[in-house]
Amino acid sequence: MSAAPAIKGWCPGALRPMLSGDGLVVRLRVPQGRLTPAQARGVAGLGARYGNGMLDLSNRGNLQLRGVDPARHEGLIDALRALALIDVDERTERRRNIMVSPFWQAGDDTDFLCQALSAAAQAHALPDVSAKFGYAVDAGPQPVLQADPADIRFERSAGGQLLLCIEGAVRGKPVTRATAVTDAIALAEWVRAQGVTRAARATATGAPLPAGFDCPRQAGQGTPAPGLYPAGALVACAFGQMEAETLAALAELGPLRLTPWRRVLIEGAPRLPDLAGLITAADDPLLRVVACIGAPGCAQGRGETRGLARRLAAVVSKGQRLHVSGCAKGCAAPRATDLTLTATAPERYDLIHDGRADAIPDMRGLTPATIASHLRKSADAP
Numbered sequence: 473m474s475a476a477p478a479i480k481g482w483c484p485g486a487l488r489p490m491l492s493g494d495g496l497v498v499r500l501r502v503p504q505g506r507l508t509p510a511q512a513r514g515v516a517g518l519g520a521r522y523g524n525g526m527l528d529l530s531n532r533g534n535l536q537l538r539g540v541d542p543a544r545h546e547g548l549i550d551a552l553r554a555l556a557l558i559d560v561d562e563r564t565e566r567r568r569n570i571m572v573s574p575f576w577q578a579g580d581d582t583d584f585l586c587q588a589l590s591a592a593a594q595a596h597a598l599p600d601v602s603a604k605f606g607y608a609v610d611a612g613p614q615p616v617l618q619a620d621p622a623d624i625r626f627e628r629s630a631g632g633q634l635l636l637c638i639e640g641a642v643r644g645k646p647v648t649r650a651t652a653v654t655d656a657i658a659l660a661e662w663v664r665a666q667g668v669t670r671a672a673r674a675t676a677t678g679a680p681l682p683a684g685f686d687c688p689r690q691a692g693q694g695t696p697a698p699g700l701y702p703a704g705a706l707v708a709c710a711f712g713q714m715e716a717e718t719l720a721a722l723a724e725l726g727p728l729r730l731t732p733w734r735r736v737l738i739e740g741a742p743r744l745p746d747l748a749g750l751i752t753a754a755d756d757p758l759l760r761v762v763a764c765i766g767a768p769g770c771a772q773g774r775g776e777t778r779g780l781a782r783r784l785a786a787v788v789s790k791g792q793r794l795h796v797s798g799c800a801k802g803c804a805a806p807r808a809t810d811l812t813l814t815a816t817a818p819e820r821y822d823l824i825h826d827g828r829a830d831a832i833p834d835m836r837g838l839t840p841a842t843i844a845s846h847l848r849k850s851a852d853a854p
């Protein structure tokens with residue numbers, strides 16, 4: 473039996489990168505998820521110069537450079553610092569785990585609260601609950617980040633009230649700009665006081681929430697598809713990975729806002745760009761598949777992932793989602809998907825219906841050829 477994947481329990485940053493099969497992964501927590509054209513151009517150049525020229529968009533709205541030689545990490549950090557993309561220290565970087573809706577407008581609640589939370593992180597005022605503990609600032613008319621991982625959220629109720637919410641609870645606490653961050657800090661302290669590392673575990677214990685969590689949350693929208701929005705043009709790239717040249721080309725179109733959907737919003741763009749390597753059609757089959765980097769790029773990968781996912785995309789039914797994972801850790805899709813293929817060895821995959829990559833498989837030891845025919849039969853079934 474193969475060994476279970478190593479759970480590191482922390483996410484890479486820029487100041488604390490993670491060693492992978494293709495070198496260091498250097499993850500940038502871009503302030504407010506926004507890159508100016510000069511920053512985007514700069515990161516594209518550094519990705520090619522210090523890394524392997526491939527850039528990943530993460531499911532927390534971060535941007536990571538891959539294939540960085542550990543001996544050149546310090547030089548890369550100096551160059552990124554000159555672009556104002558590096559925190560003052562590792563502690564600040566770790567706590568500034570803030571995801572933001574890309575649809576914010578200058579001066580609105582999302583913009584204000586994101587800046588206020590960042591300032592709290594820089595002042596070391598956000599409690600250190602755990603390495604993965606994070607915040608989502610999503611205070612537009614209807615939430616768009618509910619399917620994305622966060623512990624504490626700012627949303628808006630159906631009646632328009634600004635709410636402080638915690639993962640796992642259906643009611644939020646009405647807050648104002650003046651009270652929001654203080655209440656969020658108190659809520660993070662409450663999670664820590666429950667003796668757990670994540671908010672969902674704290675709410676699952678049934679322990680009573682602090683006072684004031686009595687306003688119903690509203691259901692959020694599904695993940696926005698590529699297309700035009702009032703804030704700009706939303707584009708995707710297969711598996712959230714793009715070449716440095718693509719980022720450099722995007723930089724010429726305007727400021728960029730990174731999203732946790734592994735998509736990029738080109739701020740204020742009135743039309744969708746026609747650039748190689750981008751997905752702009754909402755019905756592109758590649759949007760139905762997700763895959764981590766797998767083997768050999770990830771040292772823990774048991775098998776290849778993205779080539780297989782690309783080949784299978786056309787046979788995944790509309791409305792379904794296929795996750796191809798290089799091992800049972802399931803980095804690309806922490807939640808259940810309709811279909812999951814977990815590599816167990818080169819050219820061997822377990823198939824899981826409606827589960828995560830570490831769930832008990834419905835079928836074991838499938839080859840790429842048998843998987844394709846199985847998916848075709850499922851798609852043809854009445």
Ligand code: SF4
Nearest residue numbers: 764770798799802803
């Ligand atoms: S799920 Fe993929 S990226 Fe994550 S550890 Fe396994 S092979 Fe690596």
